[in-house]
Amino acid sequence: MSGTLYGVGVGPGDPELLTLKAHRLITSAAVLAYPVNAEGYGFAQQIVGEFIQSESVHLPITIPMKTERSPARCAYDQAAKEIGVHLESGRDVVFLCEGDPFFFGSFMYLFERLNGTHTCKVVPGVTSLTACAAELGRPLAARNDVLKVLPAPLDANALSSELQNAQSAAIIKVGRHFEKVRAVLENLELTEQAWIVEAATNPHQTIRALNEVPEGERPYFSTILIYRGEEPW
Amino acid sequence: MSGTLYGVGVGPGDPELLTLKAHRLITSAAVLAYPVNAEGYGFAQQIVGEFIQSESVHLPITIPMKTERSPARCAYDQAAKEIGVHLESGRDVVFLCEGDPFFFGSFMYLFERLNGTHTCKVVPGVTSLTACAAELGRPLAARNDVLKVLPAPLDANALSSELQNAQSAAIIKVGRHFEKVRAVLENLELTEQAWIVEAATNPHQTIRALNEVPEGERPYFSTILIYRGEEPW
Numbered sequence: 001m002s003g004t005l006y007g008v009g010v011g012p013g014d015p016e017l018l019t020l021k022a023h024r025l026i027t028s029a030a031v032l033a034y035p036v037n038a039e040g041y042g043f044a045q046q047i048v049g050e051f052i053q054s055e056s057v058h059l060p061i062t063i064p065m066k067t068e069r070s071p072a073r074c075a076y077d078q079a080a081k082e083i084g085v086h087l088e089s090g091r092d093v094v095f096l097c098e099g100d101p102f103f104f105g106s107f108m109y110l111f112e113r114l115n116g117t118h119t120c121k122v123v124p125g126v127t128s129l130t131a132c133a134a135e136l137g138r139p140l141a142a143r144n145d146v147l148k149v150l151p152a153p154l155d156a157n158a159l160s161s162e163l164q165n166a167q168s169a170a171i172i173k174v175g176r177h178f179e180k181v182r183a184v185l186e187n188l189e190l191t192e193q194a195w196i197v198e199a200a201t202n203p204h205q206t207i208r209a210l211n212e213v214p215e216g217e218r219p220y221f222s223t224i225l226i227y228r229g230e231e232p233w
Numbered sequence: 234m235s236g237t238l239y240g241v242g243v244g245p246g247d248p249e250l251l252t253l254k255a256h257r258l259i260t261s262a263a264v265l266a267y268p269v270n271a272e273g274y275g276f277a278q279q280i281v282g283e284f285i286q287s288e289s290v291h292l293p294i295t296i297p298m299k300t301e302r303s304p305a306r307c308a309y310d311q312a313a314k315e316i317g318v319h320l321e322s323g324r325d326v327v328f329l330c331e332g333d334p335f336f337f338g339s340f341m342y343l344f345e346r347l348n349g350t351h352t353c354k355v356v357p358g359v360t361s362l363t364a365c366a367a368e369l370g371r372p373l374a375a376r377n378d379v380l381k382v383l384p385a386p387l388d389a390n391a392l393s394s395e396l397q398n399a400q401s402a403a404i405i406k407v408g409r410h411f412e413k414v415r416a417v418l419e420n421l422e423l424t425e426q427a428w429i430v431e432a433a434t435n436p437h438q439t440i441r442a443l444n445e446v447p448e449g450e451r452p453y454f455s456t457i458l459i460y461r462g463e464e465p466w
Binding site: 150 | 242244245247248249250251252253254256257333334335336337338341344348353355356357358359360362363364366367368370371372373374375376377378379380381382383384386387391395398
């Protein structure tokens, strides 16, 4: 009997935002895999730290954080091979994913490599998208609003043209693209309706109106929410 | 001491997709409020049925399912008044929301009415958006994809123009708009990349390629996912 690979969303940061299903799978996992940076730190692992059982085997996967793809490809090939060994020995592997596995997550690269030959299941999680809106205390979208999720690395023209006809937008992965995004929003006169949420539901969360943010970069896990749909009734 | 109103996302249908936080609040709720239709049936209440404690007071809220707004407005005004009475007596009220409270949910109408005068908190939940992708086994969006969430009641031209430049799109609330949406997708030659997920994570869930769906309407809780981003690597 071959094991199953579970891609498990662990939510945006607050451990209480794990689903019951994620909690069950993590607390009973034979093998726990998770992405870590070059220093060995993994955000997903940190989120679920209190739930990890001492008998679980750990499989930290170092993913190079470069814009070139080939080092990351090699890392996923290698990780898929290691996970495959566990699966073929009949051990289930739980791969921890920040937020949701299929919402701009890296789990898909492992899924793509293993799904043809092994049983793979995806457990959805709370995304930072709705967590940011909850913490901000403003609806994300209502009724027939068009909602757009726009990665901040897109160029200014692409961002601008998408923002022109959206009632609601979330700009994700803000990081070093912050000033470019702010300039786009200023040109569209959207600054007054824009808020930035950093590290949503984490202990160091911050929420500010866009025009209160000092010049410079922001953390990677920052989201700018813009809402100009109809006001609620 | 005044009570707190919690808008709690209960996810797309599988009770195991509740968050630990939702579970804690629901199992300890003094007052449980939830939307019901004219027949007294409430989907959110059904999802969490097994977790409801016998001592919780129930506050079902009948929301008219009409396109005209004034009957719904009256219903929300009345519901806000009833919830307010509990809060002012020091009882917390947990309002159950399908999916996520601020993602096309109706909780925002109560939030708007009560947030100025009472303590209101929002607990995000798993949306049908990511649950559909998980069940389908295809990523929703990756890297710098633009992801659009488009309500099916939008007119064909609006849908068409938004779909022309999205790597990924989810068309929600399909229901009686199915054939209009299918025609738009056919015109854009997107039918081959489109899937429809009905009742995601519920016992009667179905998943089909769009070109396998017979003519006619679909249920309200149907989502069409279109993905034409770069393939994973």
